[in-house]
Amino acid sequence: MLTRLAFIGLALALFLPATAQEVPPADPAASPPSAPALEAPLGAVQRPAPPPPPARKFDPMPVALLQGLDKVTARTSTFEAPVGEPVSFGQLTLLVKACQKASPIDPPESAAFLDAQEKQADGTVVAVFQGWMFASSPALSAMEHPVYDVWVKDCRKSDSKTRSSSKP
Secondary structure (H helix, E strand, C coil): CCCHHHHHHHHHHHHCCCCHHHCCCCCCCCCCCCCCCCCCCCCCCCCCCCCCCCCCCEEECCEEEEEEEECCCCEEEEEEEECCCEEEECCEEEEEEEEEEECCCCCCCEEEEEEEEEECCCCCEEEEEEEEEECCCCCCCCCCCCCEEEEEEEEECCCCCCCEEEEC
């Protein structure tokens, strides 16, 4: 039974190019020798590299469906936010700058670029979050706030009849 090192040594001896003893001595007047090309073992089939996966296509949507959690009251709210229009959730002002959804033939994914600001008690406005949020991976780019959590659920073509809902 061959040990692992003996097997690796045997494999290297069989598949690596010739050793330095078989290379003719270098002529100082000649150009430096090039490295020997690695050859495939006899009988090996060389296959071309697989093509890269096709790029996913995302379609822009005019409305983002967001869900928010008020950690103090433990209530969740689902609400729609039209792209480019500010929406309030508690003390937060949310502005969706872009909302994109994967085409129907791709795996489901919705992503929104969100800008969240909080109005402080003294009237100042503080930026809380700015970046892309993904519906399939809300923890990938999460808004970290001590009172509120907001995440993207979906991107839609138009407003639905219900503007918001709340679960007690």
